[in-house]
Amino acid sequence: MKRYETFDHTADLGIRIFGRTYEEVMTNAAYALFDLLTDLERVQETLAYAIHVEADEREELLVRWLSELLFLCASQGYLFKRFHFSHLDHRSLEAVAHGEIFRPSRHEFKTEIKAVTYHQVAIRENNGAWEARVIFDV
């Protein structure tokens, strides 16, 4: 099953994320973010980082989750490739992200993502298949 795909949005970058469960769609969204930022094959799992996010509803939770990850990447150079949730509902999550810190000798940024926008954000379930949509400002 495809984890995500990008779609055209004139100035920005849209992604459509797929999963069999809500948890999978949240995991794949995080994966998509880092997959777009860098070549994940070159990222090793040398550290783990605990993340806690809260929001009023699940669309907002998705944006805040991705924003949190983007902030960790932009400020301290974290590159994550695997995610595990110890708690996840529609208003909060506790996760551990695995990866390493950006090293110029080993990694390269493919693109700059300025922010995760709230524009047309959506998560929905259809006959057991989950799909989400989010737009990055690039």
Add this chain to the structure above:
Amino acid sequence: MSDREKIHLEKIDDYRWRIPRAGKMRVDGLIYADEGLLREIHGDESPQQVANVAHLPGIQKYSMAMPDIHWGYGFPIGGVAAFDWQEGVISPGGVGYDINCGTRLLATNLSTQNLRDKIKNLVNALFQNIPSGVGSKGTLRLSAQELRQVLKEGSAWAVKNGYGRPEDLDCTEDRGCMEGADPGVVSERAMERGRPQLGTLGSGNHFLEVGFVDEVYNPEVARRFGLRKDQVTVLIHSGSRGFGYQVCDDFLKKMGERVRQLGLELPDRQLACDFIQSSTGQDYFSGMACAANYAWTNRQMLMHWTREVFERVLEMGPKELGMHLVYDVCHNIAKREWHVVAGERQEVCVHRKGATRAFPPGHPAVPEVYREVGQPVLIPGDMGRYSYVLVGTERAMEETFGSTCHGAGRVQSRTQAKKASKGRALHRELEDRGIYVMAASRGTLAEEAPEAYKDVSQVVEVVHQAGISSKVARLRPWGVVKG
């Protein structure tokens, strides 16, 4: 996932199109475009976004869009909207993530023949000396205290610390310092992202371009701006980097919560806003001003290093080179300004998201040296064609809250542009057209291919014909540094 209706547009004249007020819109929409551009505009959702902005409380006259309009998030890019300072709202989405993204133009004393065999060396040296690229970090190591000074003082901080000349401030919008900046409202996160990035160009559509004046339309005004045909120029396009993105992000979150508390009905949550006079509204304004000052300082530093590189590579002194700052103007900002609305002077908050201030002759905010002719307006195009210098007009003051277009505007998404340039040697193609490019990443270069943009000449023609700014000169790119 969205079912969009096509918005109905009424033709006012060859360059103006009205979106009649409907539903909960508080004012009409107004789009500046010709028939050709309008067809492209109608291809995306930006007219709907113009209508959406018209729903916001306190909006005055029209929700407007310039001819380089394209689909943004919340507000369209190319959007202009003014809100009553007492009763209206302020919206981070109406400014954008890259707060005070803008351009500055330098004029040298050189003609193209002085540079012909040195352009490549010059561009290579600029590329090596000016940090660029995704997440680029500068050479500067600022303390938190120093960064707070930057946020409060803007360009003046840079000049005080040896980056540039005191007279640079005279030719910067707001003298490179927006009033009301308060670092106290800025999050630790923004400080953390901002510290290592001051003095960096960034990536995407940001650039540093050596070019020359290729055509002069208005010799009298060009002379006032210090521009002449065949003169070598430098155009710098950059913004507030991660600092501004974080300020925007922080306040979108806060205002999203406020929208729910206030029970405001918004057609798109990226339109999150709060009343200017509320504490969140005031805090956003102060935080945005900090980011604006960061961006002006950033461009001031980039310009200073550019001058140093020119001096070293060309072995010439500052006097001989000239390199005076023509102007620095921002195109992602919300400003507190006075305008005439329905015959009365009124204080408003003008949001320009991908739009440029274009004040007329005689306006006190126009630098003294230009006051007789009007404010210089800088319109960067794509790297293969042209950029323009325009001048502000009285008509802009009457119609658009003193605003005009900001650039070419995209027609292809970044993915489309990448696909279209697959297998092509863009470097070579541009070099065949006499343009030498150094880019931090090949991906950026492909995304920024000239055909990904509208023809800036077409955009400029509309604002010129509509009278909301007037053509002064056209610049051609020669050597480009891309992030």
